Amino acid sequence: MSDVPDKSTFESLYAGQAPWDIGRPQKPFIDESDQIDGSVLDAGCGTGDTALFLASRGYKVTGIDFLEEPIRRAKRKALEQNLPATFLVKDATALIAWSERFDNVIDSGLFHVFSDSDRKKYVEGLATVLKSGGRLFLMCFSDEEPGTQGPRRVSQKELHDAFSDGWVVESIKTSRFKVAPNLKDFTFSEGGPKSWFAVIRRT
Numbered sequence: 001m002s003d004v005p006d007k008s009t010f011e012s013l014y015a016g017q018a019p020w021d022i023g024r025p026q027k028p029f030i031d032e033s034d035q036i037d038g039s040v041l042d043a044g045c046g047t048g049d050t051a052l053f054l055a056s057r058g059y060k061v062t063g064i065d066f067l068e069e070p071i072r073r074a075k076r077k078a079l080e081q082n083l084p085a086t087f088l089v090k091d092a093t094a095l096i097a098w099s100e101r102f103d104n105v106i107d108s109g110l111f112h113v114f115s116d117s118d119r120k121k122y123v124e125g126l127a128t129v130l131k132s133g134g135r136l137f138l139m140c141f142s143d144e145e146p147g148t149q150g151p152r153r154v155s156q157k158e159l160h161d162a163f164s165d166g167w168v169v170e171s172i173k174t175s176r177f178k179v180a181p182n183l184k185d186f187t188f189s190e191g192g193p194k195s196w197f198a199v200i201r202r203t
């Protein structure tokens with residue numbers, strides 16, 4: 001995968017084994033789910049496991065992804081699991097034009113896919129859809145993960161810089177992404193790619 005993947009890269013990854021598609025949420029989203037209060041937007045929800053986990057905990061959840069295939073799979077899982085979640089095909093870099101508002105946003109591996117310019121559009125859109133006082137729970141690759149395979153590495157400074165105006169970075173903890181087993185095209189650190197799990201409040 002290139003540093004900044006395009007739509008067709010994601011389409012071809014979903015046609016095979018997408019490294020992130022592990023059939024359950026990344027652990028910090030399970031561990032920190034009690035911190036969530038109110039409605040939730042899962043931005044870049046993929047095939048919906050985090051959104052559906054939160055729906056199973058009683059949260060009102062909307063998942064968006066810019067590809068039809070993962071959204072189709074997420075809707076099918078929601079039906080199979082009999083869980084009420086809304087899944088929409090929507091570009092997370094265009095949230096500024098959306099009229100919906102949320103108390104929380106979940107980002108499990110989306111922020112780190114963006115170029116600098118898309119990152120800016122994404123954060124502006126988040127500032128629009130997240131209610132004042134609402135929180136963003138964001139997990140991204142860390143600059144402590146060696147190599148260049150997979151998404152962009154993100155430093156703590158980049159997180160502080162991206163969320164400097166109109167936001168408070170409440171915490172940034174180290175974590176690890178779980179990835180699908182036996183990946184052919186990717187090699188990451190033993191124990192999973194090093195990541196940051198950030199909690200960021202909209203002021």
Ligand SMILES: C[S@@+](CC[C@H](N)C(=O)[O-])C[C@H]1O[C@@H](n2cnc3c(N)ncnc32)[C@H](O)[C@@H]1O
Pocket residue numbers: 010020021022026043044045046047050064065066067070090091092093107108109110113
């Ligand atoms: C690394 S995957 C993570 C998927 C899911 N959050 C998870 O944890 O399994 C990133 C997801 O973001 C989606 N994506 C990438 N760019 C996007 C954009 N501009 N708007 C919405 N979704 C996007 C991809 O299609 C992919 O499903």
